Amino acid sequence: MKFETSVPAFHFVAGQRPLLISMPHVGTYLPDCVRHRLTEEAITTPDTDWHLERLYEFARALGVSLLVATHSRYVIDLNRPPDGSSLYPGQSVTGLCPVDTFSGAPLYLRTADQPDQQEVAQRRQSLWEPYHAQITAELARLKTEHGMAALWDAHSIRSRVPRFFAGRLPDLNLGTADGASCDPRLAATLLDIGQKTQVYTAVLNGRFKGGHITRHFGAPSQGIHAIQLEMAQSVYMEEDYPFEYRPLLAAKIQPHLRSMLEATLNFIGSFEAS
16 A cells, blocks of 8 residues: 655754754654554554653753654654664564554554555655654754754653563663663763652663664764663553643653753763863
8 A cells, every 4th residue: 555644754843952852752643544454442542652742841941952753653663773673682572664552452454454565665765764864964963063962862651561571660761772872971970860869760771772763873982972761651641541641740750851851961061161
């Protein structure tokens, strides 16, 4: 089936500070050519990184750049390699164009409804490539203007997903590709902020080490520092349908998120000053 969409791949706001926040999994849009082939459960897009735009609303006042995906990760996963290779070989993962939910339920009504190679290529060209081109262009702009740049890949996930990890996920899961995508001093500072909250649990390069975006764009030796934060959704929203935002809960975690972003900006700024 031919893939077509009339909705742009992303919304983008350019900032003045040397930090880009990417939100590749917040989109919920399902083009008609995909929607009519999906199950009722899939149409509710349960594996969305819900409400991150609202949760990170304070970031606009920091003057950072924001890149927000529009389409559901069920159409194409912007945080997967373009060739569909696994981020975690040997472990259960969802693919570039997923065919099942995090719970293992099929996305498509029939096996014949799943996208073939031609449709996968069309989705990649329409959505994946523009999103990644925008990251490339914005990081280049920020680095030119500031000498260095940081990329914050913002994610969230249900606190319990047995398919991917046992038990309950820590609240704040920082990933730097085992240290390859970010200066270890910045990573240590961010982890320290998370662990000092006394309310939330925080880990570095645990179950989630950063997806394709973090791993591909992070290049500390070239002045690009990339960090992924995978946050347990239980700290700011209802994890069950209809996935409601909980403002009082969110207000408790937002100051810590702001501290992490400010620490990232301060780290980059320390090099600008020198």
